[in-house]
Amino acid sequence: MKTKTLTEADVTAESVFMMQRRQVLKMLGISATALTLSPAAHADLLSWFKGNDRPPAPSGKPLTFDKPAEWQNTLPLTPEDKVTGYNNFYEFGLDKADPAANAGSLKSDPWTLTIDGEVAKPLTLDHDDLTRRFPLEERIYRMRCVEAWSMVVPWIGFPLHKLLALVEPTSNAKYVAFKTIYAPDDMPGQKDRFIGGGLKYPYVEGLRLDEAMHPLTLLTVGVYGKALPPQNGAPVRLTVPWKYGFKGIKSIVSITLTREQPPTTWNLAASDEYGFYANVNPHVDHPRWSQATERFIGAGGVLDVKRQPTLLFNGYADQVASLYRGLNLKENF
Ligand SMILES: Nc1nc2c(c(=O)[nH]1)N[C@H]1C(S)=C(S)[C@@H](COP(=O)(O)O)O[C@H]1N2
Ligand SMILES: [Mo]
Numbered sequence: 001m002k003t004k005t006l007t008e009a010d011v012t013a014e015s016v017f018m019m020q021r022r023q024v025l026k027m028l029g030i031s032a033t034a035l036t037l038s039p040a041a042h043a044d045l046l047s048w049f050k051g052n053d054r055p056p057a058p059s060g061k062p063l064t065f066d067k068p069a070e071w072q073n074t075l076p077l078t079p080e081d082k083v084t085g086y087n088n089f090y091e092f093g094l095d096k097a098d099p100a101a102n103a104g105s106l107k108s109d110p111w112t113l114t115i116d117g118e119v120a121k122p123l124t125l126d127h128d129d130l131t132r133r134f135p136l137e138e139r140i141y142r143m144r145c146v147e148a149w150s151m152v153v154p155w156i157g158f159p160l161h162k163l164l165a166l167v168e169p170t171s172n173a174k175y176v177a178f179k180t181i182y183a184p185d186d187m188p189g190q191k192d193r194f195i196g197g198g199l200k201y202p203y204v205e206g207l208r209l210d211e212a213m214h215p216l217t218l219l220t221v222g223v224y225g226k227a228l229p230p231q232n233g234a235p236v237r238l239t240v241p242w243k244y245g246f247k248g249i250k251s252i253v254s255i256t257l258t259r260e261q262p263p264t265t266w267n268l269a270a271s272d273e274y275g276f277y278a279n280v281n282p283h284v285d286h287p288r289w290s291q292a293t294e295r296f297i298g299a300g301g302v303l304d305v306k307r308q309p310t311l312l313f314n315g316y317a318d319q320v321a322s323l324y325r326g327l328n329l330k331e332n333f
Contacts, residue, residue, distance in 0.1 A: 059084075060227025060234065065136035065156050073140050078151035078297050080224045086297065087231045088145065089250055090197045091180070091187035099231035105186045106251065108234040115163065117256035118173035123166060130221050130236050134158035138225075139218060139239075144280045144314045146244040146266075149305075150294045155239050156222030161213045169209065169257050176212040177262035178205045178238060179254045199269055205238065205249035206262035206276065210323055216241055216316060219252075242316040244278040275333040279324070280314035284333050 089099035092106075109127045116122040125133065136156050144150045164176070180203040182190065189196030211217065218239040221228060228234040233250025240247045246266045256262075266274035273287055282292045296306045313320050324332075 060229055062226050063131060063136055063156055063222045065138050067138045071137060071139035075140060075152045076298055078153060079299055082297055083151060083153050083223060084229050084232060089231055090199055091189040093189055093195050094197050102188060103230035106230040107186060108230060111235050113236060113253060115167045115255045117258055118170045119257050120168035120170060127235055134162050141239060141241040142314050143245055144294060146246055148289060148291060148294050150296050154224055155218060155220045157218040157220035159215055160217045160219050163219060164213060172259050173257035174209055175258045175261050176207050176209060177256045177258050178249045178252050180249055181251045181253045199265055203249055203265045205247055205264050214320060216319055242280060242313040242320045244280060247278050277332050280310060281312060281329055282310035284330055
């Protein structure tokens with residue numbers, strides 16, 4: 001990593017994850033004393049991989065679900081403890097280990113998810129509706145973070161198009177906007193600009209309506225056979241496997257059909273680095289790092305993770321490339 005003065009703008013960049021929290025604090029001039037006093041400072045990437053000071057993630061209740069053959073495959077899975085222990089959920093801190101350590105304060109039951117906007121039949125779902133209203137399916141998806149690491153995850157959920165069909169989008173509906181819960185008393189990152197990486201909260205995301213209606217787009221309520229633990233976005237999050245992970249907004253409280261393209265959190269933070277589309281693409285680099293390869297997080301330790309080529313649309317080009325015919329993917333990154 002090159003040495004330079006870290007500005008506040010850098011703290012809002014997702015690449016901060018690539019540094020150790022210790023380095024970030026040092027560059028910001030926060031003293032070693034403050035560091036030892038900060039509970040968050042105990043957990044950095046390396047110590048997590050060594051299994052140090054990381055409490056076991058609380059696991060959700062077992063779910064009933066089908067395993068449609070269409071969504072099964074033989075990709076090697078990322079182990080459950082890494083899927084639930086190596087997370088991005090800035091509302092609970094910047095370190096990969098922070099969400100598992102801190103997200104226990106999230107109150108995910110009861111829950112209310114409203115679906116409104118340009119729809120004929122607005123709808124409100126409660127906590128139990130999320131797992132009972134639609135048949136649940138296990139889907140083994142590749143997951144690619146914009147920071148150039150990847151996983152393979154057995155998610156459980158239902159396709160978003162089933163929910164959208166129920167609310168009947170009007171002919172004005174062109175986009176779908178998503179919003180994470182705003183609960184600063186339970187989410188330290190929403191209360192404290194430093195803990196929350198300087199992002200604007202609540203976290204928001206969006207898709208074009210045709211992307212939202214695509215059969216791959218999943219409203220996810222579980223992982224590894226059980227209800228989502230809080231650090232993975234309990235009780236309901238989005239999974240769009242051909243896009244960078246930041247599109248997969250967690251702990252969703254509202255889904256609003258809109259006429260205009262909605263604002264999205266990382267684009268608001270750095271519009272030249274994080275686009276609205278965020279389709280995984282080995283040929284379109286992030287301004288500050290290459291996207292040609294990725295670090296697959298498998299069963300090994302931090303030093304033997306596999307480098308592998310990044311796949312166009314994260315390996316889902318056959319299914320989704322037609323959505324972007326005629327669109328310049330370099331301009332619309
Ligand atoms: N509300 C909210 N949703 C979020 C994030 C976040 O910080 N807040 N991080 C995103 C990023 S950058 C990634 S890579 C994925 C990580 O999901 P996982 O922790 O379940 O692997 O969640 C996404 N959804
Ligand atoms: Mo990410």
